Amino acid sequence: MDKDVGEKMIRVCQSLIRMLELSFQGFRKHTEESLKAVQEVRKEIQRNSSELAHFLILKSSPYENGKEWAKPYLSIASSLDRMSYNMEGIIDRLKSMIQEHILFSDRGVKEINDIFQEAMDLLERLRDLILTQNKALAQHIGEQVRSVFKIANGYTEEHEERLIQGICTPKSSPIYLDILESLKGIIAHILEVSGKIVSVSSKPKP
Secondary structure, three states: OOHHHHHHHHHHHHHHHHHHHHHHHHHHHOOOHHHHHHHHHHHHHHHHHHHHHHHHHHHOOOOOOOHHHHHHHHHHHHHHHHHHHHHHHHHHHHHHHHHOOOOOOHHHHHHHHHHHHHHHHHHHHHHHHHHHOOHHHHHHHHHHHHHHHHHHHHHHHHHHHHHHHOOOOOOOHHHHHHHHHHHHHHHHHHHHHHHHHHHHHHOOOO
């Protein structure tokens, strides 16, 4: 992997980790005040993402490495951006919860906590993968993602059962499912980026 590109990707990844941390705090504290810092981090992600994209476009000019070289890197940058959009979806759902005084069941809270923690762990591993390009780490990320998806899908089924039993309310159900799906979206993009990093790191340097 190009060293300069890797450093810029790590900066984006660090910002994403911070945004996910703040989202997780917002979920646990359940106050609008706890979500205010997220907007500043979002601006930081936008700056870092723009810097990365601009650098790749310049480097892909005919006088540098060419467009084919830049394609996989631009694809990685796009996946990182989409993670931030999933996080924004989580923030929007959390704001709705706070404003409408919506609470999850104890079981629902635990399940969202579980997937938040898994997403955090995977995002930190992705940062390490960008730094090291270690194929064994990429394989571990893939195994963990498959395990988390299995758990998350089980949580969806259990939630539907709680809804039928009246433990969860119809008002809270869409928000619970939206947060869960957004977390799964982040995790899916982590897997995509992981595979692309292995691919570009296996190619000979231009």
